[in-house]
Amino acid sequence: MPDFSSEMVIENVKRFWPWVLIPAGLYVIPNLLSALVPGPHRKPKLNFKDKTVLITGASTGLGRALAFELYARGAKLILTARSIDKLKELCEELKGSKIKNRHEPVYRYLDICEPSDLEKLVDLSLDGKTIDVLVNNAGLSNRGPVSETPMSVHRQVMEVNYFGHIEVTRALLPYIPDTGCIIVTSSVQGRIAVPYRSAYSASKHAIQGFFDALRCEERHDLQILMVSAGYMNTGFGSKALDTSGKPVQKEDADQAKGYTAEYSAQRVVDAAENREIELILAPFSNRIGIFLRWLWPSLFYFFMYKRGLKDEYGKKK
Ligand SMILES: NC(=O)c1ccc[n+]([C@@H]2O[C@H](COP(=O)([O-])OP(=O)(O)OC[C@H]3O[C@@H](n4cnc5c(N)ncnc54)[C@H](OP(=O)(O)O)[C@@H]3O)[C@@H](O)[C@H]2O)c1
Numbered sequence: 001m002p003d004f005s006s007e008m009v010i011e012n013v014k015r016f017w018p019w020v021l022i023p024a025g026l027y028v029i030p031n032l033l034s035a036l037v038p039g040p041h042r043k044p045k046l047n048f049k050d051k052t053v054l055i056t057g058a059s060t061g062l063g064r065a066l067a068f069e070l071y072a073r074g075a076k077l078i079l080t081a082r083s084i085d086k087l088k089e090l091c092e093e094l095k096g097s098k099i100k101n102r103h104e105p106v107y108r109y110l111d112i113c114e115p116s117d118l119e120k121l122v123d124l125s126l127d128g129k130t131i132d133v134l135v136n137n138a139g140l141s142n143r144g145p146v147s148e149t150p151m152s153v154h155r156q157v158m159e160v161n162y163f164g165h166i167e168v169t170r171a172l173l174p175y176i177p178d179t180g181c182i183i184v185t186s187s188v189q190g191r192i193a194v195p196y197r198s199a200y201s202a203s204k205h206a207i208q209g210f211f212d213a214l215r216c217e218e219r220h221d222l223q224i225l226m227v228s229a230g231y232m233n234t235g236f237g238s239k240a241l242d243t244s245g246k247p248v249q250k251e252d253a254d255q256a257k258g259y260t261a262e263y264s265a266q267r268v269v270d271a272a273e274n275r276e277i278e279l280i281l282a283p284f285s286n287r288i289g290i291f292l293r294w295l296w297p298s299l300f301y302f303f304m305y306k307r308g309l310k311d312e313y314g315k316k317k
Helices: 006-036 061-072 084-096 115-126 151-175 198-214 261-273 284-295 297-310 312-316
Strands: 052-055 076-081 106-109 133-136 181-187 223-229 278-281
Touching: 052 061, 061 076, 061 084, 061 133, 061 261, 076 084, 084 106, 106 115, 115 151, 133 151, 151 198, 181 198, 181 261, 198 223, 223 261, 261 278, 278 284, 284 297, 297 312
Parallel strands: 052 076, 052 133, 076 106, 133 181, 181 223, 223 278
Antiparallel strands: none
């Protein structure tokens, strides 16, 4: 029989308590102390009811799920993307659903890489109105080794994931009040790079840098929620550009095992409502990766190299 006497339990608690208390303290203390620091995290909760929310990349995946989640919370939606038929269907679905919302959702064509589309959107749809929440969500990925990826793919991915979001944010920033919020759908790959996705990882690192700089400029009080998402089961990988610049059109096995778009949307909207500025929407293993990249980079890169060998492009080498 194992010894469960009270002396034994006390002895074990004494022996192991630092291993529990030190990490718990490292997590709790900075969170408590952040209440002393000025910033958007100290604002009252963001209530989406009657707020105007503009979503880019709303036609499919996370953007579409965000539309449902925000519509359910009473938001006035402006849904944008290039697939106008899908946006029209989405608006019909929202209106036909059991959700009660007195604001009719509207949709607009917007290629975020086309400045003229953005000008039209601002002139025709906004006309001095307020955008309370901007969701920078549109995205594009790539697959393939650096040695075979042409500059055109690097440029195209950067156009969508970096320059496109800057263009939209620069144009709409004057319409966003300090009580509002900018949500950015970045990726865990904005914090740690993954082999054979160089353009995508680089573009997500770039967008993290841009918004981290913006939050330290004159609008310091404006909430910017950076979402570092892990895999979501949205079919995003199948649209990634291969080395010929065409969509790979093949489901990504890791992504298929990822979070659902609906669960992800709920987490994102909850985080925005709670005035959070960073959300790592990914399993614990991803957090360990981010931590290891900081603590022991050489070991992290070795692990990622090993991971790359299991990738279809790594196997070919
Ligand atoms: N799925 C994942 O595993 C995962 C993981 C981490 C982060 N993310 C990020 O999550 C975001 C949403 O992706 P998703 O998973 O929901 O994939 P998705 O279903 O493929 O959504 C991508 C959206 O971006 C839009 N888009 C692409 N290029 C555009 C352009 N030039 N202008 C305007 N809209 C454009 C697409 O709409 P149109 O084609 O109709 O324009 C689509 O609505 C992306 O930023 C992605 O990087 C995804």
